[in-house]
Amino acid sequence: MPELPEVETVRRSLGPLVVGRQIVEVDVRRRDLRWNITDTFESTLQGRRIVSAGRRAKYLLFGLEDGNCWIVHLGMSGTLCHVGTGAGAVTTSHEHVVLMLEDGNRVVYRDPRRFGFMLVVEEPSACDHLVGLGPEPLDEDVFSGAYLAGMRRGTRRAVKNVLMDQCVVAGLGNIYVNEILFVAGIRPTRAFRRLSRRDCDVVADATREVLNEAIAHRGTSMHDFLDGIGEKGGYQWRRLVYDREGQPCPNCATPVRACSVGQRSTFYCPRCQK
DNA sequence: GTAAACCTGGCA
DNA sequence: TGCCAGGTTTAC
Numbered sequence: 001m002p003e004l005p006e007v008e009t010v011r012r013s014l015g016p017l018v019v020g021r022q023i024v025e026v027d028v029r030r031r032d033l034r035w036n037i038t039d040t041f042e043s044t045l046q047g048r049r050i051v052s053a054g055r056r057a058k059y060l061l062f063g064l065e066d067g068n069c070w071i072v073h074l075g076m077s078g079t080l081c082h083v084g085t086g087a088g089a090v091t092t093s094h095e096h097v098v099l100m101l102e103d104g105n106r107v108v109y110r111d112p113r114r115f116g117f118m119l120v121v122e123e124p125s126a127c128d129h130l131v132g133l134g135p136e137p138l139d140e141d142v143f144s145g146a147y148l149a150g151m152r153r154g155t156r157r158a159v160k161n162v163l164m165d166q167c168v169v170a171g172l173g174n175i176y177v178n179e180i181l182f183v184a185g186i187r188p189t190r191a192f193r194r195l196s197r198r199d200c201d202v203v204a205d206a207t208r209e210v211l212n213e214a215i216a217h218r219g220t221s222m223h224d225f226l227d228g229i230g231e232k233g234g235y236q237w238r239r240l241v242y243d244r245e246g247q248p249c250p251n252c253a254t255p256v257r258a259c260s261v262g263q264r265s266t267f268y269c270p271r272c273q274k
Numbered sequence: 275g276t277a278a279a280c281c282t283g284g285c286a
Numbered sequence: 287t288g289c290c291a292g293g294t295t296t297a298c
Contacts, residue, residue, distance in 0.1 A: 002292065002293090003292060003293090006292075034280075034281095034293090034294080034295090058293080073293085073294090074292090074293090075281095075292090075293060075294085076281090076282095076291070076292055076293055076294095077281090077282075077283085077291085077292080094282085111281095112281080112282050112283065113280085113281045113282050113283085113291090113293095114280085114281055114282080115280070115281070115282095115293060115294075116293090129294095156275080157275075161275090164293095166293095166294085173292055173293070174291090174292060174293085175292060176292095220292075222291080222292065223283085223284080223291065223292075224283095224291095224292085225292075242292095262275095262276080263276080263277070263278090265290080265291085
């Protein structure tokens with residue numbers, strides 16, 4: 001599920017409700033997520049105050065007052081929601097981790113497929129999961145057409161696979177890469193090394209345009225996604241090509257075509273994207 | 275560089 | 287019943 005815009009939406013909605021609050025109780029109901037939650041997890045969180053809510057790629061980073069960092073990855077189907085005291089006993093399944101805050105509210109991690117995971121680390125930038133990630137696409141100082149142009153050498157991969165590679169650029173997933181390449185007018189199967197220098201500029205600009213639009217609409221809720229207060233996003237109503245096989249291209253009305261690239265469903269306009 | 279694996283739920 | 291799904295790692 002969650003790509004950069006969804007994770008950023010959780011950060012923005014959940015952050016203000018948890019920053020400054022102390023975690024008074026940690027209830028881990030299932031430890032076998034994508035990776036097991038360690039035995040020391042509860043004790044490193046319990047009694048600590050959350051002092052910041054950040055994001056790197058698709059990871060949520062909650063700073064703790066002792067300098068440690070609680071890292072959460074939502075996998076495909078994870079949600080991290082703030083649940084008020086008044087919510088009572090809303091019983092839902094797959095709630096694997098529940099944090100009780102000092103104000104009586106809870107933060108609930110729900111993840112049916114258990115592809116997500118969480119851990120507490122001393123230094124996030126040294127964490128195995130974060131080291132090696134490519135630049136943040138919304139940071140114009142490090143992600144640009146020039147940067148992409150410099151990555152063309154030595155690869156025969158399709159442009160779509162390159163943009164999905166978290167080492168090249170961090171935070172893009174299947175929905176948004178489809179959308180970005182549509183906006184850029186580039187066919188997902190095109191060899192990355194065949195992009196012109198100008199194409200690279202166009203892709204970088206399209207990336208920022210699509211991500212900013214998606215964040216403005218609070219992410220995409222195709223199936224499970226909910227933000228930090230349990231609300232759906234709105235970008236699914238603004239999709240241009242993703243999951244729109246056979247429907248008219250927003251530009252030229254040619255039916256959107258579907259294919260598979262890198263084992264992932266791929267959508268494009270055969271007329272607008274060359 | 276490509277394919278299978280992890281796991282559950284929803285839909286045709 | 288079978289296939290598909292927003293992600294990432296691991297193995298050929």
